[in-house]
Amino acid sequence: MSWTWFHKLGSPKWFFQFASRWSLGVFLSGVVLLLIGLVWGLAFAPEDYQQGNSFRIIYIHVPAAILAQSCYLGLGVAGFVFLVWQMKMAPIFIKSVAPLGALVALIALVSGAIWGKPTWGTWWVWDARLTSVLVLFLLYMGVIAIQNSLEDKILADKAVAVIGVVGLINLPIIKYSVEWWNTLHQPATFKLTEKPAMPMEMWLPLLISSLGLYLFIAGLAMLRMQTEVLNRERRSSWVKEEVLKNGI
Amino acid sequence: MAFDSFSDFLQMGRHGFYVWSTYGISGVILFAIAWQSWQQKKQVKRQLAKRFIREQEK
Structure with a gap:
Protein backbone atom coordinates (compact mmCIF):
# COMPACT_ATOMS: atom_id res chain seq x y z
CA MET A 1 0.00 0.00 0.00
CA SER A 2 1.23 3.45 -0.85
CA TRP A 3 1.48 5.92 2.00
CA THR A 4 1.88 9.03 -0.14
CA TRP A 5 -1.69 10.12 0.64
CA PHE A 6 -0.84 10.05 4.33
CA HIS A 7 2.17 12.28 3.85
CA LYS A 8 0.25 14.60 1.56
CA LEU A 9 -2.54 14.91 4.08
CA GLY A 10 0.08 15.87 6.63
CA SER A 11 1.18 18.81 4.52
CA PRO A 12 -0.72 22.02 5.38
CA LYS A 13 -0.26 23.41 1.88
CA TRP A 14 -1.57 20.28 0.21
CA PHE A 15 -4.49 20.17 2.59
CA PHE A 16 -5.33 23.79 2.01
CA GLN A 17 -5.53 23.27 -1.73
CA PHE A 18 -7.52 20.07 -1.33
CA ALA A 19 -9.96 21.79 1.02
CA SER A 20 -10.29 24.85 -1.24
CA ARG A 21 -11.54 22.56 -3.94
CA TRP A 22 -13.90 20.46 -1.83
CA SER A 23 -15.13 22.26 1.29
CA LEU A 24 -17.95 24.26 -0.30
CA GLY A 25 -19.23 21.30 -2.33
CA VAL A 26 -19.21 19.02 0.70
CA PHE A 27 -20.97 21.65 2.80
CA LEU A 28 -23.65 22.34 0.20
CA SER A 29 -24.35 18.67 -0.46
CA GLY A 30 -24.75 18.37 3.30
CA VAL A 31 -27.30 21.20 3.32
CA VAL A 32 -29.26 19.57 0.48
CA LEU A 33 -29.29 16.10 2.06
CA LEU A 34 -30.17 17.54 5.45
CA LEU A 35 -33.13 19.41 3.94
CA ILE A 36 -34.34 16.33 2.06
CA GLY A 37 -34.02 14.14 5.13
CA LEU A 38 -35.75 16.66 7.41
CA ALA A 64 -26.36 14.96 16.14
CA ALA A 65 -25.69 12.33 18.78
CA ILE A 66 -23.71 9.98 16.54
CA LEU A 67 -21.89 12.84 14.86
CA ALA A 68 -20.86 14.31 18.22
CA GLN A 69 -19.26 10.95 19.03
CA SER A 70 -17.66 10.59 15.59
CA CYS A 71 -16.13 14.05 15.89
CA TYR A 72 -14.66 13.09 19.24
CA LEU A 73 -13.31 9.83 17.82
CA GLY A 74 -11.57 11.89 15.13
CA LEU A 75 -10.31 14.32 17.75
CA GLY A 76 -8.90 11.53 19.92
CA VAL A 77 -7.24 9.78 16.99
CA ALA A 78 -5.76 13.09 15.87
CA GLY A 79 -4.47 13.60 19.41
CA PHE A 80 -2.79 10.21 19.30
CA VAL A 81 -1.30 10.91 15.86
CA PHE A 82 0.07 14.21 17.13
CA LEU A 83 1.59 12.74 20.28
CA VAL A 84 3.25 9.90 18.37
CA TRP A 85 4.25 11.44 15.03
CA GLN A 86 3.96 15.21 15.64
CA MET A 87 1.97 15.53 12.46
CA LYS A 88 1.29 19.22 11.82
CA MET A 89 -2.27 18.79 10.64
CA ALA A 90 -3.38 16.92 13.76
CA PRO A 91 -3.64 19.90 16.16
CA ILE A 92 -5.15 21.94 13.34
CA PHE A 93 -7.85 19.29 13.06
CA ILE A 94 -8.41 19.22 16.82
CA LYS A 95 -8.70 22.98 17.13
CA SER A 96 -11.08 23.25 14.16
CA VAL A 97 -13.35 20.34 15.06
CA ALA A 98 -13.71 20.93 18.81
CA PRO A 99 -16.19 23.85 18.50
CA LEU A 100 -18.18 21.95 15.87
CA GLY A 101 -18.30 18.86 18.06
CA ALA A 102 -19.34 20.93 21.07
CA LEU A 103 -22.27 22.49 19.23
CA VAL A 104 -23.37 19.18 17.73
CA ALA A 105 -23.26 17.60 21.20
CA LEU A 106 -25.28 20.58 22.44
CA ILE A 107 -27.90 19.93 19.75
CA ALA A 108 -28.05 16.28 20.82
CA LEU A 109 -28.53 17.30 24.48
CA VAL A 110 -31.11 20.02 23.83
CA SER A 111 -33.14 17.97 21.34
CA GLY A 112 -33.00 15.02 23.72
CA ALA A 113 -34.21 17.15 26.62
CA ILE A 114 -37.11 18.55 24.60
CA TRP A 115 -37.97 15.05 23.38
CA GLY A 116 -37.79 13.74 26.94
CA LYS A 117 -40.48 16.09 28.22
CA PRO A 118 -43.48 14.65 26.28
CA THR A 119 -42.06 11.11 26.23
CA TRP A 120 -40.67 10.54 29.74
CA GLY A 121 -42.37 13.45 31.47
CA THR A 122 -39.08 15.14 32.34
CA TRP A 123 -36.45 17.28 30.61
CA TRP A 124 -33.50 15.61 32.26
CA VAL A 125 -32.56 12.61 34.37
CA TRP A 126 -29.09 11.84 35.70
CA ASP A 127 -28.87 8.47 34.04
CA ALA A 128 -25.84 6.95 32.36
CA ARG A 129 -26.60 7.87 28.74
CA LEU A 130 -27.51 11.49 29.35
CA THR A 131 -24.69 12.05 31.81
CA SER A 132 -22.04 10.49 29.56
CA VAL A 133 -23.14 12.70 26.66
CA LEU A 134 -23.00 15.72 28.96
CA VAL A 135 -19.43 14.65 29.80
CA LEU A 136 -18.71 14.51 26.05
CA PHE A 137 -19.92 18.10 25.73
CA LEU A 138 -17.76 19.14 28.69
CA LEU A 139 -14.70 17.43 27.17
CA TYR A 140 -15.18 19.52 24.04
CA MET A 141 -15.54 22.65 26.17
CA GLY A 142 -12.33 21.71 28.00
CA VAL A 143 -10.45 21.39 24.71
CA ILE A 144 -11.76 24.78 23.55
CA ALA A 145 -10.95 26.45 26.87
CA ILE A 146 -7.37 25.14 26.90
CA GLN A 147 -6.75 26.13 23.28
CA ASN A 148 -7.96 29.65 24.04
CA SER A 149 -6.33 30.19 27.40
CA LEU A 150 -2.79 28.82 27.10
CA GLU A 151 -0.40 31.42 25.76
CA ASP A 152 2.15 28.77 24.82
CA LYS A 153 0.65 27.37 21.61
CA ILE A 154 2.91 24.31 21.48
CA LEU A 155 1.95 23.40 25.02
CA ALA A 156 -1.72 23.99 24.19
CA ASP A 157 -1.51 21.61 21.20
CA LYS A 158 0.02 18.93 23.41
CA ALA A 159 -2.45 19.44 26.23
CA VAL A 160 -5.52 19.12 23.99
CA ALA A 161 -4.01 16.07 22.29
CA VAL A 162 -3.71 14.41 25.69
CA ILE A 163 -7.28 15.33 26.65
CA GLY A 164 -8.43 14.02 23.28
CA VAL A 165 -6.81 10.65 23.80
CA VAL A 166 -7.84 10.28 27.44
CA GLY A 167 -11.41 11.33 26.66
CA LEU A 168 -11.79 8.48 24.19
CA ILE A 169 -12.64 6.28 27.17
CA ASN A 170 -15.97 8.11 27.29
CA LEU A 171 -17.07 6.81 23.87
CA PRO A 172 -17.60 3.14 24.80
CA ILE A 173 -19.27 4.36 27.99
CA ILE A 174 -21.77 6.35 25.90
CA LYS A 175 -22.31 3.44 23.55
CA TYR A 176 -22.89 0.77 26.16
CA SER A 177 -24.54 3.02 28.74
CA VAL A 178 -27.98 1.89 27.54
CA GLU A 179 -27.01 -1.76 28.01
CA TRP A 180 -24.93 -1.67 31.19
CA TRP A 181 -27.30 0.45 33.26
CA ASN A 182 -31.05 0.72 33.62
CA THR A 183 -32.08 3.77 31.69
CA LEU A 184 -35.04 5.62 30.28
CA HIS A 185 -33.16 6.01 27.04
CA GLN A 186 -34.08 3.70 24.20
CA PRO A 187 -31.40 1.43 22.69
CA ALA A 188 -29.33 2.26 19.62
CA THR A 189 -31.14 3.28 16.44
CA PHE A 190 -28.36 2.41 14.00
CA LYS A 191 -26.85 -1.03 14.32
CA LEU A 192 -24.34 -2.40 11.88
CA THR A 193 -25.19 -6.02 12.42
CA GLU A 194 -28.98 -5.99 12.68
CA LYS A 195 -31.88 -4.77 10.66
CA PRO A 196 -33.26 -1.45 11.92
CA ALA A 197 -36.08 -1.74 14.44
CA MET A 198 -38.15 0.90 12.65
CA PRO A 199 -39.90 0.62 9.29
CA MET A 200 -38.08 1.72 6.14
CA GLU A 201 -40.24 4.87 5.69
CA MET A 202 -39.01 6.14 9.04
CA TRP A 203 -35.47 4.85 8.80
CA LEU A 204 -34.48 6.03 5.34
CA PRO A 205 -35.04 9.77 5.99
CA LEU A 206 -33.04 9.33 9.20
CA LEU A 207 -30.16 7.85 7.22
CA ILE A 208 -30.32 10.77 4.78
CA SER A 209 -30.44 13.47 7.46
CA SER A 210 -27.52 11.77 9.24
CA LEU A 211 -25.45 11.76 6.06
CA GLY A 212 -26.48 15.37 5.51
CA LEU A 213 -25.34 16.50 8.95
CA TYR A 214 -22.04 14.62 8.55
CA LEU A 215 -21.32 16.37 5.25
CA PHE A 216 -22.51 19.73 6.61
CA ILE A 217 -20.07 19.51 9.51
CA ALA A 218 -17.29 17.98 7.36
CA GLY A 219 -17.51 20.95 4.99
CA LEU A 220 -17.30 23.37 7.91
CA ALA A 221 -14.43 21.43 9.45
CA MET A 222 -12.47 21.75 6.20
CA LEU A 223 -13.26 25.47 6.06
CA ARG A 224 -12.13 26.02 9.67
CA MET A 225 -8.98 23.97 9.08
CA GLN A 226 -8.15 26.18 6.11
CA THR A 227 -8.41 29.23 8.36
CA GLU A 228 -6.19 27.61 10.94
CA VAL A 229 -3.62 26.58 8.31
CA LEU A 230 -3.41 30.16 7.03
CA ASN A 231 -2.91 31.41 10.56
CA ARG A 232 -0.21 28.92 11.50
CA GLU A 233 1.66 28.94 8.19
CA ARG A 234 1.64 32.71 7.85
CA ARG A 235 5.40 32.74 7.43
CA SER A 236 5.35 30.48 4.37
CA SER A 237 5.53 32.18 1.02
CA TRP A 238 2.60 30.21 -0.38
CA VAL A 239 0.30 31.71 2.27
CA LYS A 240 1.38 35.18 1.23
CA GLU A 241 0.64 34.41 -2.42
CA GLU A 242 -2.67 32.82 -1.51
CA VAL A 243 -3.79 35.76 0.61
CA LEU A 244 -2.67 38.49 -1.78
CA LYS A 245 -3.94 36.66 -4.87
CA ASN A 246 -7.52 37.88 -4.58
CA GLY A 247 -6.76 41.38 -3.29
CA ILE A 248 -8.28 42.42 0.01
CA MET B 1 -47.93 13.41 3.46
CA ALA B 2 -48.46 12.07 6.95
CA PHE B 3 -50.79 15.03 7.68
CA ASP B 4 -54.21 16.05 6.39
CA SER B 5 -53.54 19.77 6.23
CA PHE B 6 -50.80 22.32 6.74
CA SER B 7 -52.17 23.36 10.12
CA ASP B 8 -52.14 19.71 11.16
CA PHE B 9 -48.52 19.63 10.12
CA LEU B 10 -47.75 22.69 12.26
CA GLN B 11 -49.60 21.26 15.24
CA MET B 12 -47.87 17.85 15.07
CA GLY B 13 -50.73 16.28 17.02
CA ARG B 14 -50.15 17.85 20.44
CA HIS B 15 -46.39 17.92 20.03
CA GLY B 16 -45.94 20.98 17.81
CA PHE B 17 -44.18 22.99 20.50
CA TYR B 18 -41.61 20.26 21.19
CA VAL B 19 -40.89 19.39 17.57
CA TRP B 20 -40.65 22.96 16.27
CA SER B 21 -38.65 24.34 19.16
CA THR B 22 -36.14 21.51 18.66
CA TYR B 23 -35.75 22.27 14.98
CA GLY B 24 -35.72 26.01 15.60
CA ILE B 25 -32.89 25.80 18.13
CA SER B 26 -30.93 23.31 16.03
CA GLY B 27 -31.36 25.46 12.92
CA VAL B 28 -30.11 28.57 14.72
CA ILE B 29 -27.06 26.71 16.08
CA LEU B 30 -26.16 25.22 12.69
CA PHE B 31 -26.64 28.51 10.89
CA ALA B 32 -24.57 30.38 13.48
CA ILE B 33 -21.62 27.99 13.31
CA ALA B 34 -21.63 28.03 9.49
CA TRP B 35 -21.73 31.83 9.46
CA GLN B 36 -19.00 32.15 12.09
CA SER B 37 -16.70 29.67 10.28
CA TRP B 38 -17.12 31.61 7.04
CA GLN B 39 -16.59 35.02 8.63
CA GLN B 40 -13.54 33.83 10.55
CA LYS B 41 -11.82 32.73 7.36
CA LYS B 42 -12.57 36.04 5.65
CA GLN B 43 -11.31 37.96 8.66
CA VAL B 44 -8.05 35.99 8.95
CA LYS B 45 -7.38 36.43 5.23
CA ARG B 46 -7.98 40.17 5.51
CA GLN B 47 -5.69 40.53 8.56
CA LEU B 48 -2.89 38.57 6.89
CA ALA B 49 -3.23 40.54 3.66
CA LYS B 50 -2.93 43.82 5.58
CA ARG B 51 0.14 42.57 7.39
CA PHE B 52 1.83 41.36 4.18
CA ILE B 53 1.15 44.66 2.43
CA ARG B 54 2.54 46.60 5.38
CA GLU B 55 5.68 44.45 5.30
CA GLN B 56 6.12 45.04 1.57
CA GLU B 57 5.91 48.80 2.00
CA LYS B 58 8.70 48.86 4.56
Missing part, protein backbone atom coordinates in the same frame (compact mmCIF):
# COMPACT_ATOMS: atom_id res chain seq x y z
CA VAL A 39 -38.66 17.46 5.08
CA TRP A 40 -39.15 13.74 4.49
CA GLY A 41 -38.92 12.95 8.17
CA LEU A 42 -41.07 15.85 9.36
CA ALA A 43 -43.84 15.76 6.76
CA PHE A 44 -43.91 12.36 5.06
CA ALA A 45 -42.67 9.69 7.46
CA PRO A 46 -45.54 7.92 9.23
CA GLU A 47 -46.48 8.84 12.79
CA ASP A 48 -45.13 6.65 15.57
CA TYR A 49 -47.87 4.53 17.09
CA GLN A 50 -46.61 5.09 20.65
CA GLN A 51 -44.98 8.50 20.67
CA GLY A 52 -47.12 10.26 18.07
CA ASN A 53 -45.37 13.09 16.28
CA SER A 54 -42.85 13.90 18.99
CA PHE A 55 -40.75 11.04 17.58
CA ARG A 56 -39.92 13.34 14.63
CA ILE A 57 -37.30 14.96 16.88
CA ILE A 58 -35.28 11.84 16.06
CA TYR A 59 -34.32 13.28 12.67
CA ILE A 60 -31.97 15.78 14.28
CA HIS A 61 -31.36 14.09 17.64
CA VAL A 62 -29.83 10.84 16.39
CA PRO A 63 -27.70 12.41 13.63
Whole structure:
Protein backbone atom coordinates (compact mmCIF):
# COMPACT_ATOMS: atom_id res chain seq x y z
CA MET A 1 0.00 0.00 0.00
CA SER A 2 1.23 3.45 -0.85
CA TRP A 3 1.48 5.92 2.00
CA THR A 4 1.88 9.03 -0.14
CA TRP A 5 -1.69 10.12 0.64
CA PHE A 6 -0.84 10.05 4.33
CA HIS A 7 2.17 12.28 3.85
CA LYS A 8 0.25 14.60 1.56
CA LEU A 9 -2.54 14.91 4.08
CA GLY A 10 0.08 15.87 6.63
CA SER A 11 1.18 18.81 4.52
CA PRO A 12 -0.72 22.02 5.38
CA LYS A 13 -0.26 23.41 1.88
CA TRP A 14 -1.57 20.28 0.21
CA PHE A 15 -4.49 20.17 2.59
CA PHE A 16 -5.33 23.79 2.01
CA GLN A 17 -5.53 23.27 -1.73
CA PHE A 18 -7.52 20.07 -1.33
CA ALA A 19 -9.96 21.79 1.02
CA SER A 20 -10.29 24.85 -1.24
CA ARG A 21 -11.54 22.56 -3.94
CA TRP A 22 -13.90 20.46 -1.83
CA SER A 23 -15.13 22.26 1.29
CA LEU A 24 -17.95 24.26 -0.30
CA GLY A 25 -19.23 21.30 -2.33
CA VAL A 26 -19.21 19.02 0.70
CA PHE A 27 -20.97 21.65 2.80
CA LEU A 28 -23.65 22.34 0.20
CA SER A 29 -24.35 18.67 -0.46
CA GLY A 30 -24.75 18.37 3.30
CA VAL A 31 -27.30 21.20 3.32
CA VAL A 32 -29.26 19.57 0.48
CA LEU A 33 -29.29 16.10 2.06
CA LEU A 34 -30.17 17.54 5.45
CA LEU A 35 -33.13 19.41 3.94
CA ILE A 36 -34.34 16.33 2.06
CA GLY A 37 -34.02 14.14 5.13
CA LEU A 38 -35.75 16.66 7.41
CA VAL A 39 -38.66 17.46 5.08
CA TRP A 40 -39.15 13.74 4.49
CA GLY A 41 -38.92 12.95 8.17
CA LEU A 42 -41.07 15.85 9.36
CA ALA A 43 -43.84 15.76 6.76
CA PHE A 44 -43.91 12.36 5.06
CA ALA A 45 -42.67 9.69 7.46
CA PRO A 46 -45.54 7.92 9.23
CA GLU A 47 -46.48 8.84 12.79
CA ASP A 48 -45.13 6.65 15.57
CA TYR A 49 -47.87 4.53 17.09
CA GLN A 50 -46.61 5.09 20.65
CA GLN A 51 -44.98 8.50 20.67
CA GLY A 52 -47.12 10.26 18.07
CA ASN A 53 -45.37 13.09 16.28
CA SER A 54 -42.85 13.90 18.99
CA PHE A 55 -40.75 11.04 17.58
CA ARG A 56 -39.92 13.34 14.63
CA ILE A 57 -37.30 14.96 16.88
CA ILE A 58 -35.28 11.84 16.06
CA TYR A 59 -34.32 13.28 12.67
CA ILE A 60 -31.97 15.78 14.28
CA HIS A 61 -31.36 14.09 17.64
CA VAL A 62 -29.83 10.84 16.39
CA PRO A 63 -27.70 12.41 13.63
CA ALA A 64 -26.36 14.96 16.14
CA ALA A 65 -25.69 12.33 18.78
CA ILE A 66 -23.71 9.98 16.54
CA LEU A 67 -21.89 12.84 14.86
CA ALA A 68 -20.86 14.31 18.22
CA GLN A 69 -19.26 10.95 19.03
CA SER A 70 -17.66 10.59 15.59
CA CYS A 71 -16.13 14.05 15.89
CA TYR A 72 -14.66 13.09 19.24
CA LEU A 73 -13.31 9.83 17.82
CA GLY A 74 -11.57 11.89 15.13
CA LEU A 75 -10.31 14.32 17.75
CA GLY A 76 -8.90 11.53 19.92
CA VAL A 77 -7.24 9.78 16.99
CA ALA A 78 -5.76 13.09 15.87
CA GLY A 79 -4.47 13.60 19.41
CA PHE A 80 -2.79 10.21 19.30
CA VAL A 81 -1.30 10.91 15.86
CA PHE A 82 0.07 14.21 17.13
CA LEU A 83 1.59 12.74 20.28
CA VAL A 84 3.25 9.90 18.37
CA TRP A 85 4.25 11.44 15.03
CA GLN A 86 3.96 15.21 15.64
CA MET A 87 1.97 15.53 12.46
CA LYS A 88 1.29 19.22 11.82
CA MET A 89 -2.27 18.79 10.64
CA ALA A 90 -3.38 16.92 13.76
CA PRO A 91 -3.64 19.90 16.16
CA ILE A 92 -5.15 21.94 13.34
CA PHE A 93 -7.85 19.29 13.06
CA ILE A 94 -8.41 19.22 16.82
CA LYS A 95 -8.70 22.98 17.13
CA SER A 96 -11.08 23.25 14.16
CA VAL A 97 -13.35 20.34 15.06
CA ALA A 98 -13.71 20.93 18.81
CA PRO A 99 -16.19 23.85 18.50
CA LEU A 100 -18.18 21.95 15.87
CA GLY A 101 -18.30 18.86 18.06
CA ALA A 102 -19.34 20.93 21.07
CA LEU A 103 -22.27 22.49 19.23
CA VAL A 104 -23.37 19.18 17.73
CA ALA A 105 -23.26 17.60 21.20
CA LEU A 106 -25.28 20.58 22.44
CA ILE A 107 -27.90 19.93 19.75
CA ALA A 108 -28.05 16.28 20.82
CA LEU A 109 -28.53 17.30 24.48
CA VAL A 110 -31.11 20.02 23.83
CA SER A 111 -33.14 17.97 21.34
CA GLY A 112 -33.00 15.02 23.72
CA ALA A 113 -34.21 17.15 26.62
CA ILE A 114 -37.11 18.55 24.60
CA TRP A 115 -37.97 15.05 23.38
CA GLY A 116 -37.79 13.74 26.94
CA LYS A 117 -40.48 16.09 28.22
CA PRO A 118 -43.48 14.65 26.28
CA THR A 119 -42.06 11.11 26.23
CA TRP A 120 -40.67 10.54 29.74
CA GLY A 121 -42.37 13.45 31.47
CA THR A 122 -39.08 15.14 32.34
CA TRP A 123 -36.45 17.28 30.61
CA TRP A 124 -33.50 15.61 32.26
CA VAL A 125 -32.56 12.61 34.37
CA TRP A 126 -29.09 11.84 35.70
CA ASP A 127 -28.87 8.47 34.04
CA ALA A 128 -25.84 6.95 32.36
CA ARG A 129 -26.60 7.87 28.74
CA LEU A 130 -27.51 11.49 29.35
CA THR A 131 -24.69 12.05 31.81
CA SER A 132 -22.04 10.49 29.56
CA VAL A 133 -23.14 12.70 26.66
CA LEU A 134 -23.00 15.72 28.96
CA VAL A 135 -19.43 14.65 29.80
CA LEU A 136 -18.71 14.51 26.05
CA PHE A 137 -19.92 18.10 25.73
CA LEU A 138 -17.76 19.14 28.69
CA LEU A 139 -14.70 17.43 27.17
CA TYR A 140 -15.18 19.52 24.04
CA MET A 141 -15.54 22.65 26.17
CA GLY A 142 -12.33 21.71 28.00
CA VAL A 143 -10.45 21.39 24.71
CA ILE A 144 -11.76 24.78 23.55
CA ALA A 145 -10.95 26.45 26.87
CA ILE A 146 -7.37 25.14 26.90
CA GLN A 147 -6.75 26.13 23.28
CA ASN A 148 -7.96 29.65 24.04
CA SER A 149 -6.33 30.19 27.40
CA LEU A 150 -2.79 28.82 27.10
CA GLU A 151 -0.40 31.42 25.76
CA ASP A 152 2.15 28.77 24.82
CA LYS A 153 0.65 27.37 21.61
CA ILE A 154 2.91 24.31 21.48
CA LEU A 155 1.95 23.40 25.02
CA ALA A 156 -1.72 23.99 24.19
CA ASP A 157 -1.51 21.61 21.20
CA LYS A 158 0.02 18.93 23.41
CA ALA A 159 -2.45 19.44 26.23
CA VAL A 160 -5.52 19.12 23.99
CA ALA A 161 -4.01 16.07 22.29
CA VAL A 162 -3.71 14.41 25.69
CA ILE A 163 -7.28 15.33 26.65
CA GLY A 164 -8.43 14.02 23.28
CA VAL A 165 -6.81 10.65 23.80
CA VAL A 166 -7.84 10.28 27.44
CA GLY A 167 -11.41 11.33 26.66
CA LEU A 168 -11.79 8.48 24.19
CA ILE A 169 -12.64 6.28 27.17
CA ASN A 170 -15.97 8.11 27.29
CA LEU A 171 -17.07 6.81 23.87
CA PRO A 172 -17.60 3.14 24.80
CA ILE A 173 -19.27 4.36 27.99
CA ILE A 174 -21.77 6.35 25.90
CA LYS A 175 -22.31 3.44 23.55
CA TYR A 176 -22.89 0.77 26.16
CA SER A 177 -24.54 3.02 28.74
CA VAL A 178 -27.98 1.89 27.54
CA GLU A 179 -27.01 -1.76 28.01
CA TRP A 180 -24.93 -1.67 31.19
CA TRP A 181 -27.30 0.45 33.26
CA ASN A 182 -31.05 0.72 33.62
CA THR A 183 -32.08 3.77 31.69
CA LEU A 184 -35.04 5.62 30.28
CA HIS A 185 -33.16 6.01 27.04
CA GLN A 186 -34.08 3.70 24.20
CA PRO A 187 -31.40 1.43 22.69
CA ALA A 188 -29.33 2.26 19.62
CA THR A 189 -31.14 3.28 16.44
CA PHE A 190 -28.36 2.41 14.00
CA LYS A 191 -26.85 -1.03 14.32
CA LEU A 192 -24.34 -2.40 11.88
CA THR A 193 -25.19 -6.02 12.42
CA GLU A 194 -28.98 -5.99 12.68
CA LYS A 195 -31.88 -4.77 10.66
CA PRO A 196 -33.26 -1.45 11.92
CA ALA A 197 -36.08 -1.74 14.44
CA MET A 198 -38.15 0.90 12.65
CA PRO A 199 -39.90 0.62 9.29
CA MET A 200 -38.08 1.72 6.14
CA GLU A 201 -40.24 4.87 5.69
CA MET A 202 -39.01 6.14 9.04
CA TRP A 203 -35.47 4.85 8.80
CA LEU A 204 -34.48 6.03 5.34
CA PRO A 205 -35.04 9.77 5.99
CA LEU A 206 -33.04 9.33 9.20
CA LEU A 207 -30.16 7.85 7.22
CA ILE A 208 -30.32 10.77 4.78
CA SER A 209 -30.44 13.47 7.46
CA SER A 210 -27.52 11.77 9.24
CA LEU A 211 -25.45 11.76 6.06
CA GLY A 212 -26.48 15.37 5.51
CA LEU A 213 -25.34 16.50 8.95
CA TYR A 214 -22.04 14.62 8.55
CA LEU A 215 -21.32 16.37 5.25
CA PHE A 216 -22.51 19.73 6.61
CA ILE A 217 -20.07 19.51 9.51
CA ALA A 218 -17.29 17.98 7.36
CA GLY A 219 -17.51 20.95 4.99
CA LEU A 220 -17.30 23.37 7.91
CA ALA A 221 -14.43 21.43 9.45
CA MET A 222 -12.47 21.75 6.20
CA LEU A 223 -13.26 25.47 6.06
CA ARG A 224 -12.13 26.02 9.67
CA MET A 225 -8.98 23.97 9.08
CA GLN A 226 -8.15 26.18 6.11
CA THR A 227 -8.41 29.23 8.36
CA GLU A 228 -6.19 27.61 10.94
CA VAL A 229 -3.62 26.58 8.31
CA LEU A 230 -3.41 30.16 7.03
CA ASN A 231 -2.91 31.41 10.56
CA ARG A 232 -0.21 28.92 11.50
CA GLU A 233 1.66 28.94 8.19
CA ARG A 234 1.64 32.71 7.85
CA ARG A 235 5.40 32.74 7.43
CA SER A 236 5.35 30.48 4.37
CA SER A 237 5.53 32.18 1.02
CA TRP A 238 2.60 30.21 -0.38
CA VAL A 239 0.30 31.71 2.27
CA LYS A 240 1.38 35.18 1.23
CA GLU A 241 0.64 34.41 -2.42
CA GLU A 242 -2.67 32.82 -1.51
CA VAL A 243 -3.79 35.76 0.61
CA LEU A 244 -2.67 38.49 -1.78
CA LYS A 245 -3.94 36.66 -4.87
CA ASN A 246 -7.52 37.88 -4.58
CA GLY A 247 -6.76 41.38 -3.29
CA ILE A 248 -8.28 42.42 0.01
CA MET B 1 -47.93 13.41 3.46
CA ALA B 2 -48.46 12.07 6.95
CA PHE B 3 -50.79 15.03 7.68
CA ASP B 4 -54.21 16.05 6.39
CA SER B 5 -53.54 19.77 6.23
CA PHE B 6 -50.80 22.32 6.74
CA SER B 7 -52.17 23.36 10.12
CA ASP B 8 -52.14 19.71 11.16
CA PHE B 9 -48.52 19.63 10.12
CA LEU B 10 -47.75 22.69 12.26
CA GLN B 11 -49.60 21.26 15.24
CA MET B 12 -47.87 17.85 15.07
CA GLY B 13 -50.73 16.28 17.02
CA ARG B 14 -50.15 17.85 20.44
CA HIS B 15 -46.39 17.92 20.03
CA GLY B 16 -45.94 20.98 17.81
CA PHE B 17 -44.18 22.99 20.50
CA TYR B 18 -41.61 20.26 21.19
CA VAL B 19 -40.89 19.39 17.57
CA TRP B 20 -40.65 22.96 16.27
CA SER B 21 -38.65 24.34 19.16
CA THR B 22 -36.14 21.51 18.66
CA TYR B 23 -35.75 22.27 14.98
CA GLY B 24 -35.72 26.01 15.60
CA ILE B 25 -32.89 25.80 18.13
CA SER B 26 -30.93 23.31 16.03
CA GLY B 27 -31.36 25.46 12.92
CA VAL B 28 -30.11 28.57 14.72
CA ILE B 29 -27.06 26.71 16.08
CA LEU B 30 -26.16 25.22 12.69
CA PHE B 31 -26.64 28.51 10.89
CA ALA B 32 -24.57 30.38 13.48
CA ILE B 33 -21.62 27.99 13.31
CA ALA B 34 -21.63 28.03 9.49
CA TRP B 35 -21.73 31.83 9.46
CA GLN B 36 -19.00 32.15 12.09
CA SER B 37 -16.70 29.67 10.28
CA TRP B 38 -17.12 31.61 7.04
CA GLN B 39 -16.59 35.02 8.63
CA GLN B 40 -13.54 33.83 10.55
CA LYS B 41 -11.82 32.73 7.36
CA LYS B 42 -12.57 36.04 5.65
CA GLN B 43 -11.31 37.96 8.66
CA VAL B 44 -8.05 35.99 8.95
CA LYS B 45 -7.38 36.43 5.23
CA ARG B 46 -7.98 40.17 5.51
CA GLN B 47 -5.69 40.53 8.56
CA LEU B 48 -2.89 38.57 6.89
CA ALA B 49 -3.23 40.54 3.66
CA LYS B 50 -2.93 43.82 5.58
CA ARG B 51 0.14 42.57 7.39
CA PHE B 52 1.83 41.36 4.18
CA ILE B 53 1.15 44.66 2.43
CA ARG B 54 2.54 46.60 5.38
CA GLU B 55 5.68 44.45 5.30
CA GLN B 56 6.12 45.04 1.57
CA GLU B 57 5.91 48.80 2.00
CA LYS B 58 8.70 48.86 4.56
